Amino acid sequence: xxPTFRTLRMAQATLRExxxxxxxxxxxxxxxxxxxxxxxxxxxxxxxxASLGLGFAVSAAxxxxxxxxxxxxxxxxxGGFRPRHLHLGRSLALVGAGLAVSALYALxxxxxxxxxxxxxxxxxxxxxxxxxxxxxxxxxxAVPRDMEGTLLLISVIGAQMVMDPAKDSARALPFWxxxxxxxxxxxxxxxxxxxxxxxxxxxxxALLMAASCAVQAVxxxxxAHMQFG
Amino acid sequence: MVYPxxxxxxxxxxxxxxxxxxxxxxxxxxIVKSYRRRRVLNGVDLTVRSGEVAAIxxxxxxxxxxxxxxxxxxxxxxxxxxxVRGRLGYCPQDVGVLDFLTPGEHFTLFGxxxxxxxxxxSRRGRELAxxxxxxxxxxxxxxxxxxxxxxxxxxxxxxxxxxxxxxxxEPYQGFDRGSYLDFWKNVWDWREEGKAxxxxxxxxxxxxxVDQVLDLSPRTGTxxxx
Ligand SMILES: Nc1ncnc2c1ncn2[C@@H]1O[C@H](COP(=O)(O)OP(=O)(O)OP(=O)(O)O)[C@@H](O)[C@H]1O
Ligand SMILES: [Mg+2]
Numbered sequence: 001x002x003p004t005f006r007t008l009r010m011a012q013a014t015l016r017e018x019x020x021x022x023x024x025x026x027x028x029x030x031x032x033x034x035x036x037x038x039x040x041x042x043x044x045x046x047x048x049x050a051s052l053g054l055g056f057a058v059s060a061a062x063x064x065x066x067x068x069x070x071x072x073x074x075x076x077x078x079g080g081f082r083p084r085h086l087h088l089g090r091s092l093a094l095v096g097a098g099l100a101v102s103a104l105y106a107l108x109x110x111x112x113x114x115x116x117x118x119x120x121x122x123x124x125x126x127x128x129x130x131x132x133x134x135x136x137x138x139x140x141x142a143v144p145r146d147m148e149g150t151l152l153l154i155s156v157i158g159a160q161m162v163m164d165p166a167k168d169s170a171r172a173l174p175f176w177x178x179x180x181x182x183x184x185x186x187x188x189x190x191x192x193x194x195x196x197x198x199x200x201x202x203x204x205x206a207l208l209m210a211a212s213c214a215v216q217a218v219x220x221x222x223x224a225h226m227q228f229g
Numbered sequence: 230m231v232y233p234x235x236x237x238x239x240x241x242x243x244x245x246x247x248x249x250x251x252x253x254x255x256x257x258x259x260i261v262k263s264y265r266r267r268r269v270l271n272g273v274d275l276t277v278r279s280g281e282v283a284a285i286x287x288x289x290x291x292x293x294x295x296x297x298x299x300x301x302x303x304x305x306x307x308x309x310x311x312x313v314r315g316r317l318g319y320c321p322q323d324v325g326v327l328d329f330l331t332p333g334e335h336f337t338l339f340g341x342x343x344x345x346x347x348x349x350x351s352r353r354g355r356e357l358a359x360x361x362x363x364x365x366x367x368x369x370x371x372x373x374x375x376x377x378x379x380x381x382x383x384x385x386x387x388x389x390x391x392x393x394x395x396x397x398x399e400p401y402q403g404f405d406r407g408s409y410l411d412f413w414k415n416v417w418d419w420r421e422e423g424k425a426x427x428x429x430x431x432x433x434x435x436x437x438x439v440d441q442v443l444d445l446s447p448r449t450g451t452x453x454x455x
Contacts, residue, residue: 005341006341006342009337009338009341010338010341013330013334013338016329016330016334017327017328017330020329020370021329068327071321071325072325072326072327074303075325075339075386076338076339076342078301078302078303078319079318079339079343079386079389080341080342080343080344080390081341081342222302223302223303223304223305224305225299225302225305225306225309225310225311226302226311226312226313227310227311227312227313228312228313228314229313229314
């Protein structure tokens, strides 16, 4: 049996759980829309806020998923799953769902706004999802309950909204790339540039993914007192 | 048969010495565990052979669940070792299932861990459910199952991959009388099949038929035998 079999089963179960929580899902999908409509008069700001709203929604979904799996994952690990099957399976499901939502918002923006580089907006929404998933997973592993995780997430997104992106320290925030790429997409190459944003998103996503995978592996490690004969 | 666990010499895994015959499948040695300053387990030993049923008894808070988690490798002891031969199956005391999945989806997920194809996992899960007088509905989500049925799901998941060592933490909570008897019938079947079964229980009426009893009550010391 191929090792991807377990990963795919885990992804399938995660996706099912996610899509069946209709209430939570609906409210999360609403966040970017509310942000978007709130700034609808200014295209650049509207897209920026919708993207950060998407980042929040996807991170929150990943956070809830990760906290919700805390009881079952040790049992699955006991029953033949490796930590990486669980981590990769959960990530796949969340990235898939997140990309579907970002496609929806890309469509909305394409129909509703007149942006200079629409392709860059689409790319930015996808990258935001790729950063948001491991961010939510890592938060979910770090906090005791999802309440604490949600509050932390609100701080991160809030900081992202108020901090001046031109400052060097702003680059330490996970969604720095989101604003940077949108500036390029809306105001053109004079105001922002594409490559640093994409690089920032790629590095951030990779680091968060590696960190959450490592924490997961430590959590589910084989305990030192156990000996299997 | 009754084996006084405290008088049995320590043996390595899988050894088959003398008249006992059957190999040791679970061997916990000198388990010590404290939470903050409070000592919960103080040098507890447990040896279970193939074809044996051990009961862990003790008052609330005596450390039964803690002992089982340490045996399952889900918690670390401060001191002591656990050796296991073969596969482990564990049923937790508090229900840990996925609320938004159906029982059938649980079977395929847990079956995947044991290398079972979805159809095979589903068949095996339904078979096991039937032995507990439960006919699995197709659409009910785990969160909407009755308390006793959810616990049956938990037992089925523990037994799904045909484990050699079964650790069951008060698995029959909320079972009706018929299911409770069915559960014990399962336990005796597992014993016949040569599995090592550990059951945390308060039901003293069943203790006459188990092979050994580990009593964790502080009053009676750390270990006593029937
Ligand atoms: N994670 C924990 N942190 C602190 N204390 C704990 C923890 N887990 C268990 N304890 C304490 O350890 C003691 C033993 O708990 P345990 O759950 O093993 O008891 P038990 O014998 O299974 O009881 P019950 O019959 O009620 O299920 C209790 O006093 C409990 O409060
Ligand atoms: Mg207990």
